Amino acid sequence: xxxxxxxxxxxxxxxxxxxxxxxxxxxxxxxxxxxxxxxxxxxxxxxxxxxxxxxxxxxxxxxxxxxxxxxxxxxxxxxxxxxxxxxxxxxxxxxxxxxxxxxxxxxxxxxxxxxxxxxxxxxxxxxxxxxxxxxxxxxxxxxxxxxxxxxxxxxxxxxxxxxxxxxxxxxxxxxxxxxxxxxxxxxxxxxxxxxxxxxxxxxxxxxxxxxxxxxxxxxxxxxxxxxxxxxxxxxxxxxxxxxxxxxxxxxxxxxxxxxxxxxxxxxxxxxxxxxxxxxxxxxxxxxxxxxxxxxxxxxxxxxxxxxxxxxxxxxxxxxxxxxxxxxxxxxxxxxxxxxxxxxxxxxxxxxxxxxxxxxxxxxxxxxxxxxxxxxxxxxxxxxxxxxxxxxxxxxxxxxxxxxxxxxxxxxxxxxxxxxxxxxxxxxxxxxxxxxxxxxxxxxxxxxxxxxxxxxxxxxxxxxxxxxxxxxxxxxxxxxxxxxxxxxxxxxxxxxxxxxxxxxxxxxxxxxxxxxxxxxxxxxxxxxxxxxxxxxxxxxxxxxxxxxxxxxxxxxxxxxxxxxxxxxxx
RNA sequence: GCUGGCGUGGCUCAGGGGUAGAGCAGUCGAUUCGUAAUCGACAGGUCGAGGGUUCGAAUCCCUCCGCCAGCUCCA
Numbered sequence: 001x002x003x004x005x006x007x008x009x010x011x012x013x014x015x016x017x018x019x020x021x022x023x024x025x026x027x028x029x030x031x032x033x034x035x036x037x038x039x040x041x042x043x044x045x046x047x048x049x050x051x052x053x054x055x056x057x058x059x060x061x062x063x064x065x066x067x068x069x070x071x072x073x074x075x076x077x078x079x080x081x082x083x084x085x086x087x088x089x090x091x092x093x094x095x096x097x098x099x100x101x102x103x104x105x106x107x108x109x110x111x112x113x114x115x116x117x118x119x120x121x122x123x124x125x126x127x128x129x130x131x132x133x134x135x136x137x138x139x140x141x142x143x144x145x146x147x148x149x150x151x152x153x154x155x156x157x158x159x160x161x162x163x164x165x166x167x168x169x170x171x172x173x174x175x176x177x178x179x180x181x182x183x184x185x186x187x188x189x190x191x192x193x194x195x196x197x198x199x200x201x202x203x204x205x206x207x208x209x210x211x212x213x214x215x216x217x218x219x220x221x222x223x224x225x226x227x228x229x230x231x232x233x234x235x236x237x238x239x240x241x242x243x244x245x246x247x248x249x250x251x252x253x254x255x256x257x258x259x260x261x262x263x264x265x266x267x268x269x270x271x272x273x274x275x276x277x278x279x280x281x282x283x284x285x286x287x288x289x290x291x292x293x294x295x296x297x298x299x300x301x302x303x304x305x306x307x308x309x310x311x312x313x314x315x316x317x318x319x320x321x322x323x324x325x326x327x328x329x330x331x332x333x334x335x336x337x338x339x340x341x342x343x344x345x346x347x348x349x350x351x352x353x354x355x356x357x358x359x360x361x362x363x364x365x366x367x368x369x370x371x372x373x374x375x376x377x378x379x380x381x382x383x384x385x386x387x388x389x390x391x392x393x394x395x396x397x398x399x400x401x402x403x404x405x406x407x408x409x410x411x412x413x414x415x416x417x418x419x420x421x422x423x424x425x426x427x428x429x430x431x432x433x434x435x436x437x438x439x440x441x442x443x444x445x446x447x448x449x450x451x452x453x454x455x456x457x458x459x460x461x462x463x464x465x466x467x468x469x470x471x472x473x474x475x476x477x478x479x480x481x482x483x484x485x486x487x488x489x490x491x492x493x494x495x496x497x498x499x500x501x502x503x504x505x506x507x508x509x510x511x512x513x514x515x516x517x518x519x520x521x522x523x524x525x526x527x528x529x530x531x532x533x534x535x536x537x538x539x540x541x542x543x544x545x546x547x548x549x550x551x552x553x554x555x556x557x558x559x560x561x562x563x564x565x566x567x568x569x
Numbered sequence: 570g571c572u573g574g575c576g577u578g579g580c581u582c583a584g585g586g587g588u589a590g591a592g593c594a595g596u597c598g599a600u601u602c603g604u605a606a607u608c609g610a611c612a613g614g615u616c617g618a619g620g621g622u623u624c625g626a627a628u629c630c631c632u633c634c635g636c637c638a639g640c641u642c643c644a
Contacts, residue, residue: 039639047573049574050574133638133639134572134638134639135572135573135638135640136572136573136638136640137572138571138572138640142641143641143642147573148572149572150572150640182579182580191617191634191636194636249643296643296644298642299642301570301642302570302640302641302642304637307644308642312644313644314644413644415644448644449644450644454644478604480601480602480603481601481603482601483601509602509606509607510601510606510607511603512603512605512606512607513607514605515604516604516606517605517606518605526604528603528604530603540604542604548604
């Protein structure tokens with residue numbers, strides 16, 4: 001048994017060999033193993049289609065059956081150059097320019113590729129593979145370079161593992177929040193507003209419930225809430241550094257011959273609010289939250305349902321604090337994020353520490369200090385982390401929280417950014433004990449990240465079956481026959497008065513059909529009322545997963561639902 | 570933004586140079602039903618938009634818009 005990435009790397013070679021057999025003019029770029037499979041990039045006249053994939057797979061099968069040994073060969077760089085010049089493989093020559101004096105190639109049958117290895121011993125081992133898709137990809141990931149054709153595939157050691165993986169992909173497609181968002185009537189994106197989502201009544205229930213939860217937890221932790229304007233004068237964005245560092249993602253407009261920008265971030269507005277009055281050291285830490293709607297110009301090709309949009313709501317907060325409060329405040333945010341991810345949603349997560357990017361404001365010493373402070377907090381909290389070099393915000397380093405959903409996919413949601421630069425730029429001050437004006441330090445942080453994206457993640461995580469506290473409709477009352485309509489409406493009204501989101505399906509359709517409709521809408525509880533229930537003043541309860549739960553009085557049911565809501569289950 | 574693919578009723582899809590079709594959903598009627606699809610009828614589309622070719626375009630060509638898969642980027 002070889003490690004999967006070794007097997008997949010060989011699979012990439014087998015695929016390249018097959019492609020070369022079918023299209024001898026193909027120029028090979030690179031073909032590595034990746035997280036869930038492998039790919040190889042080609043430059044060729046023929047435009048690959050999905051149909052070509054099965055032809056390539058057939059050719060690959062021949063190569064597997066031929067059981068070619070993979071043979072490693074050490075060459076000098078110049079020998080390799082000669083080889084690939086002869087083979088007319090210009091991308092390999094370009095790669096060689098940056099490789100050391102001694103390089104290696106791997107051969108299998110008539111095929112040879114520049115490659116470090118390692119590989120499996122024989123093409124015979126690449127039995128369980130599947131080609132998945134064709135897509136464009138830039139040479140060296142650089143949008144100024146030519147676009148190549150990339151074939152994605154995957155490979156496993158056993159047929160079972162391959163099947164399992166393909167099933168997982170199907171499952172992910174079935175849970176796609178764009179599909180569920182339509183079916184459950186949560187949100188839509190119209191042609192008139194690419195990347196600008198519309199929230200439907202049911203989507204708004206989820207959204208408002210999340211926001212209510214957010215507010216409760218923030219009030220408990222001493223946060224205040226503000227709302228800053230969506231549009232502010234361009235001068236502000238020059239001062240904040242956004243104009244220089246973020247201009248390409250911003251929307252601008254004119255008002256009375258003055259230039260304004262729609263906010264891509266909430267912090268500059270937060271700065272203005274801090275500056276509205278003098279602050280004493282006694283006021284700090286000042287924790288100011290904002291559910292802020294930001295707009296960012298994202299490339300059209302990157303838009304993706306609610307996951308990637310052009311306007312979204314950040315559950316933002318800015319914490320202004322004394323330098324001595326940095327550690328406690330960071331830890332407080334880490335605890336809050338942990339509570340939300342772990343206790344409420346049950347998401348496992350990992351953290352990354354992102355350091356100074358190329359476009360950055362503030363000097364190196366400042367960055368060093370900020371990065372160290374974040375690192376210290378992580379270590380104090382005993383949180384293992386990986387470093388994400390150069391991935392910080394332009395105003396400060398950050399801790400990113402990546403949660404893992406029920407399909408094992410990870411999503412970056414929460415982030416904590418430590419910022420010494422903005423307070424400097426906006427000349428923020430507080431009056432210290434000694435009567436001197438001093439500079440506060442600032443934390444930017446989000447828990448959900450973007451409400452829109454978080455809802456998308458939740459939708460896929462739960463496959464549309466939102467827990468009761470979030471479910472847009474918590475109970476559907478289904479009268480069996482017309483004579484129970486009055487009783488059914490009375491039951492619904494009682495539930496409504498107790499704060500339960502209830503609907504009634506009294507359409508003139510069979511009970512089976514109405515149960516099915518409620519099941520498909522993933523409504524947690526169905527309340528069936530027929531003659532028996534109407535006469536005894538009870539309900540017959542069905543749960544979307546547990547099925548028929550038999551009959552009971554209304555009160556225990558109300559308590560059950562209210563308990564689930566209170567427990568956020 | 571780039572490469573490739575795709576745009577037909579609310580949804581899923583068929584049709585493919587002679588002037589639009591199914592299922593589901595919807596409406597109406599019959600039915601009044603005991604835990605995932607009762608039966609029937611009706612209604613619903615200038616086939617993404619604009620231009621061109623043609624006697625005739627949803628169908629062929631061009632441009633634009635949008636969507637999908639990637640790339641790049643990111644909450």
